[in-house]
Amino acid sequence: DAKTTQPPSMDCAEGRAANLPCNHSTISGNEYVYWYRQIHSQGPQYIIHGLKNNETNEMASLIITEDRKSSTLILPHATLRDTAVYYCIVRVPKGGKLIFGQGTELSVKP
Amino acid sequence: GAGVSQTPSNKVTEKGKYVELRCDPISGHTALYWYRQSLGQGPEFLIYFQGTGAADDSGLPNDRFFAVRPEGSVSTLKIQRTERGDSAVYLCASSIGTSGYNEQFFGPGTRLTVL
Numbered sequence: 001d002a003k004t005t006q007p008p009s010m011d012c013a014e015g016r017a018a019n020l021p022c023n024h025s026t027i028s029g030n031e032y033v034y035w036y037r038q039i040h041s042q043g044p045q046y047i048i049h050g051l052k053n054n055e056t057n058e059m060a061s062l063i064i065t066e067d068r069k070s071s072t073l074i075l076p077h078a079t080l081r082d083t084a085v086y087y088c089i090v091r092v093p094k095g096g097k098l099i100f101g102q103g104t105e106l107s108v109k110p
Numbered sequence: 111g112a113g114v115s116q117t118p119s120n121k122v123t124e125k126g127k128y129v130e131l132r133c134d135p136i137s138g139h140t141a142l143y144w145y146r147q148s149l150g151q152g153p154e155f156l157i158y159f160q161g162t163g164a165a166d167d168s169g170l171p172n173d174r175f176f177a178v179r180p181e182g183s184v185s186t187l188k189i190q191r192t193e194r195g196d197s198a199v200y201l202c203a204s205s206i207g208t209s210g211y212n213e214q215f216f217g218p219g220t221r222l223t224v225l
Contacts, residue, residue: 011210030208041214043201044153051211087152093210095166096141098203100152 022088114217135204
């Protein structure tokens with residue numbers, strides 16, 4: 001499974017966009033990029049995933065570079081409730097187990 | 111609709127005892143996953159089921175750990191002769207399938223403490 005690299009922590013001001021980077025330079029052509037987040041003492045929550053194209057849903061946007069070696073999760077208007085650990089995961093197309101790294105601890109401040 | 115549920119939410123046991131942790135997946139989800147999360151770490155894969163059969167149990171740490179899903183719905187993770195190092199949050203997830211585009215939905219976890 002391809003490995004991901006994320007900064008251990010980031011701060012963001014409330015109401016501003018939070019841009020969380022992820023490097024996955026060894027990703028294969030058929031592997032998906034997934035993002036989950038985990039708020040303290042809760043199970044991980046699915047955010048978004050993509051293969052090649054940029055994706056957007058009600059929670060976030062996912063920007064994947066053309067060479068697919070990195071991606072950015074964008075929370076357009078961060079709130080205090082977005083404070084969490086964010087995990088970027090590269091997932092094989094079949095089988096489906098998720099390999100979590102250390103993630104990025106995002107702190108949204110007033 | 112109802113999400114993934116796990117019982118108990120907390121379990122305290124003594125070293126050497128046997129424990130069972132239960133997971134109720136989302137109705138209709140054929141795939142079920144177990145993960146373990148130690149303090150300060152990301153979740154670690156243990157095993158997953160497609161229907162009733164274990165499709166990948168490569169993450170089980172040793173033969174004290176065993177999981178079943180006899181009717182393709184509820185799953186039980188069983189730990190024999192518990193050790194203090196087994197203390198962790200045990201997470202269950204389910205998905206409608208196992209393809210790369212099927213997202214997994216997680217339960218709240220069971221916090222296991224081995225004294």
